[in-house]
Amino acid sequence: MRTTENQLLVIFGASGDLTARKLVPALYKLYQEKHLPEHFAVLGVARSFMTDEQFRKRVALESKHIKDSDEFIAQFSEKLFYQDLGDSYDVSYMELNERLQDLNTAYQTDNNFIFYLSTPPSLFEPIAKNLTAQGLNDEREGWKRLIIEKPFGYSLDTAQSLNNDLHRYFKEKQIYRIDHYLGKETVQNILVTRFANSIFEPLWNRSYIHHVEITNAESDGVESRGGYYDKSGALRDMFQSHLLQLVALIVMEPPLSADPEEIRNEKLKALKSLRLMTDPEVLEQNTIRGQYLASEIDGERVNGYREEEDVDPDSTTETYAAVKFYVDNWRWADVPFYVRTAKRMPTKVTEVVIHFKSPHHQIFKNSNINKDNKLVIRIQPDEGILVKFGVKVPGQGFKVERGNLDFYYSSLGDTHIMEAYERLLLDAMQGDATLYARADEVEAAWRFTDPILEYWKEGNARIYGYSAGVWGPEHADELIEGKGQWRNPGAHLADDPGYCVIE
Structure with missing residues (x-):
């Protein structure tokens, strides 16, 4: 300690x-x-x-x-x-x-x-x-x-310029770039889930994982942040910072120790291994952007994005961004990653879903459910971990249904779980930079994000409308290979996907 x-x-x-x-x-x-x-x-x-x-x-x-x-x-x-x-x-x-x-x-x-x-x-x-x-x-x-x-820059060039400006006066080891998402207990628990459990770490690779999915959904619109958000958009606001940090924790190799610099070194390698997308055809096939439209939720009309205060009425800024990409290293070769973030979704939720491959030899082919095992790490709300697996329904034959094995942070009773800023402030007070982004990490994240932003800026990429209160553009599932689809989570961790009641 x-x-x-x-x-x-x-x-x-x-x-x-x-x-x-x-x-x-x-x-x-x-x-x-x-x-x-x-x-x-x-x-x-x-x-x-x-x-x-x-x-x-x-x-x-x-x-x-x-x-x-x-x-x-x-x-x-x-x-x-x-x-x-x-x-x-x-x-x-x-x-x-x-x-x-x-x-x-x-x-x-x-x-x-x-x-x-x-x-x-x-x-x-x-x-x-x-x-x-x-x-x-x-x-x-x-x-x-x-x-x-944050924001730590607006692009790779501005991030490098900001880092150079700060390094003229303070050394890198003195600078703490705060990302409140990394202060959440469930984000940190990704490391523990992976590296402290022999039931997960041996499976954490391309041999057993079919694909990885990350969803960050907010039920609110841009509220009073229209002026800022219209210059930023979903990709800059959430994907480049918070969500790529989550990706780094999932992708990274085991660090030599729990030393802050060892962990940050591995996160940097993870971010540098993301396959850059620069070809327009690849970008078109692997990215989707959307913007919420006026709709009625619970009997009340909500504004479309272009009707929000301080937003350009002809704005093409995205409030929905979904990206499919690959990681070019030995562990993750050919495993697709799907990451989406959006405003005006049916519920507020952030979660990571690890989709495991089906058994090579299927002996229960008559089952009418998707038997793929899933590990769901819920960042917020209803924080916890859920494992989905197939179980036999009592009775004759081998009818298989979905079973849930779950853990909730709320079950810890009187244990005080620090809020993100509590944890991050205390870490900085103690000189622990584990959960703070380093300059080279920030630049690596921008290096991956910049070509997508440039492609969208050129106006070649369509911007799709979606009604406020639904799970994004209609064809969003087309991004996922095969017959797969996004897990559209409910407000509670164990909710089965399909639809979500708007609260």
């Missing part, structure tokens, strides 16, 4: 929604569970004018995201402070540095600083530059770490 050293957390963009909704509640949970070090403080930094007391009221004392006794919240809030930067983030940080040194001395945080950049990416470089001008990247006395939020 790693130790959590005394430290000061500095949050840039602290007046924003993320700080109040996610970061401070996560810190409060860590405080509640006694994970924070003895000497610890938080300094919020932004351009809005606030006193320390106003900041405490906003993010803790009067927060709707923190529920506990007033006395305990008040004790926690005494660790929170605020510094106004003025009109710009690109100013001298001399005054900020003076405040940091005062808090460092008062709270005995041993010159250990984490700088959390909860700001637009355009501010990463000026903030890093101005911190460096004050010597706040120098690790001769205490360590210094920089946490940045």
Whole structure:
């Protein structure tokens, strides 16, 4: 178990929604569970004018995201402070540095600083530059770490440019690129399921696996994010970051140890082994993009994507993206991977499905069900693991039906399962970068995604409409080889696919 050293957390963009909704509640949970070090403080930094007391009221004392006794919240809030930067983030940080040194001395945080950049990416470089001008990247006395939020670039070129800008001021080992998806227990459990169980790891290859399927579905539309989403789209927003990280965990070879760099080395190899698609004909056959249309759900009309606030009425931005691809290495040769992500689906769900091959010799051919074994790893909601296998129906003959063997995280009872930001913040505090993306990982993911985006941008690829509340374009199943089809999951892990009731 790693130790959590005394430290000061500095949050840039602290007046924003993320700080109040996610970061401070996560810190409060860590405080509640006694994970924070003895000497610890938080300094919020932004351009809005606030006193320390106003900041405490906003993010803790009067927060709707923190529920506990007033006395305990008040004790926690005494660790929170605020510094106004003025009109710009690109100013001298001399005054900020003076405040940091005062808090460092008062709270005995041993010159250990984490700088959390909860700001637009355009501010990463000026903030890093101005911190460096004050010597706040120098690790001769205490360590210094920089946490940045996605998006990590808009393309391979912009990602490389961002990495180069940051590397001018901070070393790679000091930079933590946060992806909240990797903070989910069920994502991390992919590694344990694979490498801690001899019933799975020997089968985790092309000899036994027919194909791999990943679904990320959201029931909501773009809500108030229309302006951002219309410049991004489903492929940039979810596939390039969150979902390719899931792919890396599934594809990677066993690391030499549980050391963070060993795991990240194997994830990098996995991402670099994805077969690049550059031929227009291959891209046409192996990618589908769609956009949700106005529809009626539960008796209420919902807008189509082009009707959403801040969205171009002629927009061709995809809200549905499905990609079929292959992995060019010994373990996965010729095994197709199918990954889809979309808005306005029938339910909110993220899951990985490992489809095992059928037995070579079929002796129960009269059975009317698909007997392929499946391993379903549910990321959210109803988190857990499900194994689907054939069982004999009692009675004469050999009628086979589907059986489920399942495990649910909710069955762990009173065990506190950390939320993603709790886990990731604690890892950064302890210097554990296992669940953080490295620069070369980010660039490898963009290298695979860029040709798809370029092909779609050229306007040759059709964009299909689908009614809000259905499982994407009608011909989406055509992407899957043979007679296969997507597993359209229900809200609960053990729901059989087919249709999903909209809640």
